[in-house]
Amino acid sequence: xxxGRVVWYHQYDSGITEGGVDAEMTGAGDVLIGGSIxxxxxxxxxxxxxxxxxxxxxxxxxxxxxxxxxxxxxxxxNTIMSLEASVRDGIRGDRxxxxxxxxxxxxxxxxxxxxxxxxxxxxxxxxNAVEQAGGLIWLSERxxxxxxxxxxxxxxxxxSLGAGGN
Numbered sequence: 574x575x576x577g578r579v580v581w582y583h584q585y586d587s588g589i590t591e592g593g594v595d596a597e598m599t600g601a602g603d604v605l606i607g608g609s610i611x612x613x614x615x616x617x618x619x620x621x622x623x624x625x626x627x628x629x630x631x632x633x634x635x636x637x638x639x640x641x642x643x644x645x646x647x648x649x650x651n652t653i654m655s656l657e658a659s660v661r662d663g664i665r666g667d668r669x670x671x672x673x674x675x676x677x678x679x680x681x682x683x684x685x686x687x688x689x690x691x692x693x694x695x696x697x698x699x700x701n702a703v704e705q706a707g708g709l710i711w712l713s714e715r716x717x718x719x720x721x722x723x724x725x726x727x728x729x730x731x732x733s734l735g736a737g738g739n
Contacts, residue, residue, distance in 0.1 A: 583623055585614050595645045601626075607645020607655055609635075616645050616655070627674050629653070636665055636695070644703045652679060656700050659683050664690065667700040669710065669723075682710070682728045688717075 574580050583606060595608035599618060603626050607616035616629035633640050640658040648654055652671050659668040668683040684698050702713040709731075710723040719735030732739050 581621065583619050585611065595643065597646060599647050603627075605645060605647050605653070607641055607653075609642045612640075616641055616653075618647075629672070630676050636660065643701050646704065648705055654703060654705055656703055657681075659685055661685060663695065665696045665698075666690075667698045667714070669703050669712065682723060684714075687730055 583604065594606065594610065596604055596606045599605055603618045603620050605616070605618045605627075607629070610616055610632050612632050612634045615631045617625050618627040619625050629641070630639075636658070638658060638660040641655045642658065643656050645653060645655040648671070652673055654669065654671045657668050657670050659666045666684045666688075668681050668685075670678060671680040672678055684700070688698065690697055697716065699715040700712055701715050702711075704711045705725055708725050710721075710725050712721040712723060713719075714721065714735075717735060719733045719738055721733045722731040723729070724731055
């Protein structure tokens, strides 16, 4: 509430997360909880009484392909967009995915297809946030300190803002 007292909370079974968990109220009055949920747990939407109204795919390990992290959001068409680890040859990059509530993949955009890897670190890109507004996707990429503007229909990068941007 406005005084800082807890009026509602949700505790995962394990009580652990891997890092930045993302939560937002949906138009239906439930809370979508995603982001860096612990391995073996799943992103989900819960009603005010804690009852799950949607449960996403179970999280693989933190450095495994398909691990959702940092950003999970409900779009206006009732699909869910999130950031996912995209692992190639032991190096972790990022991809944006959009799924329906059944968990089916509807659309994806993989950083490996758009960026040239410039480091040997095992966590190469480390995107922290993704948002969609109309036909545009905005992506924040921590390791290069860039913001990317992406066409949501085609996946084409329109421009980037940052040290290596245009």
